[in-house]
Amino acid sequence: MILNRYERIIAKRYLLPGKGEGERFIFLVSMISLGAVALGVAALIIVMSVMNGFRAELFEKTAGLNGHAILTGYDGRITGWQQVAAAAAKVPGVTSALPLIEQPLMASANGRVEGVLVRGMRVQDITGNPVLTGGVKSGSLSNLKPGCNCVAIGTRLAAQLGTFPGAEISLISPEGRDTPIGTVPRIVSYTVAATFEVGVYDYDNAFVIMPMEEAQTYMMLGDAVSNIELKVTDPDKVDRQMPALRQIIAGRGEATDWRGMNAAIFEALEVERVAMFVVLSLIILVAVFNILSSLIMLVRAKTRDIAILRTMGASRKGMMKVFVTVGTTIGTLGILLGLILGAVFLFFRQPLVNAIQWLTGQNLWDPSVRFLSELPSKTDPVEVTVIVLTAFVLSFLSTLYPAWKAASTDPVQVLRYE
Known part of the structure; x- marks a missing residue:
């Protein structure tokens, strides 16, 4: 919108507070409107960024450990997995097919017992997984070798069991050996080689990683595996590969993509994301009504000035441009301030959360509830x-x-008795 010189002068004059009490009140209402727009924009940016961060972090952690799709054998067993993995790797869009053994068991140490999820992986897959290698807190994953009789465990599981690298934990499987007095659980002791933290509470609190050969021996699988983890070039379009993968595993197991494995979490996040956008948009709508009310008050306060300007040759279009400029300037300044507030909050988000927790004495970010350890x-x-x-x-x-x-003001009616 292009304003000529006198229109710019009038718009600037109406934006700034005048000397009268009424004009100062109108200016105050305008500043409140500006602040409301800023808060609405900042709130939307902060909430949407945090929700996107939740999704991205959860996807990165879950996909880093579970892949984008997984082939699971019936009865937890895929025999001849080498041929299945090779066929899956040839499907267009599939970048890797890695064998896994996964079994829920019990772990015991220092008189404490916890439920765990034991995962057997090839040594090269363990050391080549950035989620695991980047999250090592103590010990070394390089100690995990076939025949080492050792495992790596999550940091929270280590804290629950009171163990550390070099100590021993016992894995307990209910599928033990048959004896004359019944089935005796299979209990084997392993040395803790390392502890890791991936940032997802459920994983850090339950995962036990061991070399595949150790897992096959403990679970008496022979050369079989329980799962084949797959990664694709475009995770959001993994459904394109699923028909071919289901055909490969047909009769021997089933194929599931990352959406199916984590459907509840990601669907809840998506619904909450849309709901938060709609609800927080109401803040901007309220701020817009404030701008509307302040402009209406300004027009009423400046009716005589508008009439004089009209008699001096100001056009209706010019008057409209002046007041549109005043309102949009308030909105634009509020938007810019909201962008700055949103950026500052997001940059210092974790220190702010920590400060609030320290002041209130409450744990606002319990990872057992929110899955991730940081905002x-x-x-x-x-x-x-x-x-x-x-x-x-x-x-x-x-x-x-x-x-x-303002543009409809009739100067004759306004100035009749002046």
Whole structure:
């Protein structure tokens, strides 16, 4: 919107507080409107970034440990897995097919017993997994070798069992050997070689990693495995590979993608994300009504000035441009302030959470409830653009009625008794 010189002067004059008490009150209402727009924009950016961060972090952790799809054998056993993995790796879009053994068991140490999820992996797959290698807290994954009789465990599981690298834990399987007095659980002791933390509470509290050969021996699988983990080039389009993968495992097991493995979590996040966007957009809508009310008050306060300007040759279009500019300027300044507030909050989000926890004495970020150990964030430029455009368009629309009222002012009626 292009304003000529006198229109710019008038718009600037109406944006700044005047000397009268009424004008100062209108300016205060305008500043409240600006602040409300800023808070609405900041709240939307912060919440959407945190929700995106939740999804990205959960996906990174779960996919890093479980892959984008998985082939599971019936009865937890895939014999001849080498041929199945080779066939799966040839499916277009599949980048890797890795064998796994996974079994829920019990672990005991220092008189404590915890439920665990034991995972057997090839040594090269353990050391080549960035989620595991990047999360080592003590010990070394290089100690995990066939025949070492050792395991790596999550940090929270280590804390629950009171164990550490070099100590021993016992794995207990209910599928033991038959004896004259019944089935005796199979109990084998292993040395803890390392502890790791991937940042997902359920994994850090339950995972036990061991070389595949050790797992096959303990679970008496021979050369079989229980799962084959697959990764694809585009995880969001993994459904394209699923028909071929189901055909490969047909009659021997089933194929599941990452959506099916984590459907409840990701669907809940998506629903909550949409709901939060709609609810927080109401803050901007309320701020827009504040802009509307402040402009209406400004038009009423400046009716005589508008009439004089009209008699001096100001056009209706010019008056509309002045008040549209005033309203959109308030909205634009609020948007810019909201962007700054959102960026500052996201940058210092974890220190702020820690400070609030320290002040209140409450654990606001319990990882057992929220899965992740830190507040995540991932800002999507497209979403930020949508938020900014939404706020700007609503601010612009709120100026049209007051601007039209100002342009409709009849100088004859206003100045008749002046």
